[in-house]
Amino acid sequence: MSRKVFYLLVVAILGSTFSVSAQDTAPVMKFDSKEYDFKTFKEEDGLTSYSFEFINTGSQPVIINQVRSSCGCTSPEWSKQPIAPGQKGFVKATYDPKNRPGPFNKSITITANTNPAITILRISGTVIAREKTVADLYPREMNGLRLQNNHLSFTKVKNTDVKEATMDVYNDSDQPISIGFKRVPAHLSLKMVPENLQPKQKGQIVATYDASKKNDWGFVIDYLDVLVNQEFKSGNRLTVSANLVEDFSSLSKTELANSPKVEFVNDVFDFGEITQGENAEYTFTMKNLGKSDLIIRKTKASCGCTAIAPSTKIIKAGEASEIKVVFNSRGKRGRQNKMITVITNDPVDSEVKLRVSGNVVMPKTN
Missing domain, CATH: 2.60.40.10 (Immunoglobulins)
Known part of the structure; x- marks a missing residue:
């Protein structure tokens, strides 16, 4: 056995001994x-x-x-x-x-x-599981009227649809109550079934959404006042939401083949690092790779700090347009991630998400 091998063997044995000892x-x-x-x-x-x-x-x-x-x-x-x-x-x-x-x-x-x-x-x-109480089943309380929620969601609604949604309610008082609604927009209608609730009686709010009367696109919210026995109390409000999408189901194969097609050169803008109070600007370029007019139905930012200015609402086939975005960092700090939704009449990709991100740092102090 060579001296080098012997030395390595001794080191290994000693290391093992120390490890076991530890x-x-x-x-x-x-x-x-x-x-x-x-x-x-x-x-x-x-x-x-x-x-x-x-x-x-x-x-x-x-x-x-x-x-x-x-x-x-x-x-x-x-x-x-x-x-x-x-x-x-x-x-x-x-x-x-x-x-x-x-x-x-x-x-x-x-x-x-x-x-x-x-x-x-x-x-x-x-x-x-414990037995559910009335408060568990109907956690929202409005002057004796209990609701499953104060938000009624229609989820996805096509722009040609008339859709119905319901919400269970309960009269938790010891008196009969009537329920009414104020500030109801034209595209919504609501009724109570039954019209009056007896003490400890269940009922339903039946709501109907006519998307053709809304004249809007994407995720939208309406705020309604709830009247109990014809009286309104602050906080007794019902929100109604829907995601309004275009109905392309009636398009023929020929119409689909000749439809517009949206494409963004870049769908992400990272402004790096800016000081609080500064603006970050960027221009997204969108192209129409289809065969008919591309119509921008709506542009919407995830917060008011982002201003959007489309250069045009209609883009001809084979042409391009720009959407200028200005991020205002006033009152912001740390990592920022904002989304911009662009809704068009592209039947394949009608809703595109653009992202603006970066880091906002506080101004340096002397």
Whole structure:
């Protein structure tokens, strides 16, 4: 055996010895069990806890640096002081079953000065759902009238559609009530079924949306006042939303083949870094690669800090146009991500998202 090989062998043996020695002297958390099953319990029982106890079987104090749960429904507590060799410590897990019926299986990750540094505990069980109250089923309250929500969504509505949506309501008072609506736009109609609700009676708000009367595109919201017994109280408002899209279903194959086609040279603008109060400007170029007029139905920014100025609303086949965007950083700080929606009559890609992003820093002070 050469001297070099002998030397390397000695180093390897010594390194292994030192490693084993270090492991032998490291603190050790010895748990009786690393898993606990709460079995089955009721949601109304509230917070449920279990304390995992351990003994430090090493020769150095155990120091727990951090304990993290896999979800916000589990709150951990633990021994904050160093645990001397031979002494006991704990990690306590508390599970909140509120609005979380059914089985669960959650982990608690412990980071300590042990070897290995990570220890994982686990709790499980099954929550029996409590009986829903009127307040649970109808969480929005308006002068004795309870609603499932104060927002009625029609989701996607074609511009030629007349669509209906309903919302369940409940009279939680001890008197009959009538429900009416104010500030109802022409494209909406609402009625109560039945017209009057007796005490503890269920009913429905039936709403009809006529998109042809709205004369708008994209995501739109209307705000209505709710009258209970012909009286309006501040805050008693109902929002109605819809995503208005163009109906291309009647187009023939020939019409589709000769339709407009939108394409943006670039759909992302990163302005880098600017100082708060400065503007960032960019011009997006859009082309019509189709065979008929491309019509810009609507442009809309995700916040008022972005101004949009299309140079024209109609782009001829084979031609291009520009959309100038100005981002105003006043009152902004940190990373910014803003979206600009461009809606056209392109039957294949009628809604295009443009993105403006960058970082806004505070002005330097002397």
